[in-house]
Amino acid sequence: MAKYTTLNIRSNEGYSAEQVIDKTITLGALLEAVQEAIEEHGEDTPVILNEGQRYGANYGFLSQYEQLFTTEPECCTTCEYELDYEGQEICPQCGNPTD
């Protein structure tokens, strides 16, 4: 087992989730990468984060005291109304299709 494995991340890429340009990595891709890392290093290997910057405190961790995943609500593309549930097709505010 490795001493730890490093999850290389890019932080400070936007002031909101929408400003983050690269949304390539999905939960499925992340799961696949985690499974590969487990096969290579073992499931008990600690995970450390690395921001990859040249200066400053580049390393971090995933806190066991915080929720790992949160989601942002979907909004109507016409009026920005926050939709009541995921996949809602008609906006209750403006009546337009939500996508």
Ligand SMILES: [Zn+2]
């Ligand atoms: Zn709307």
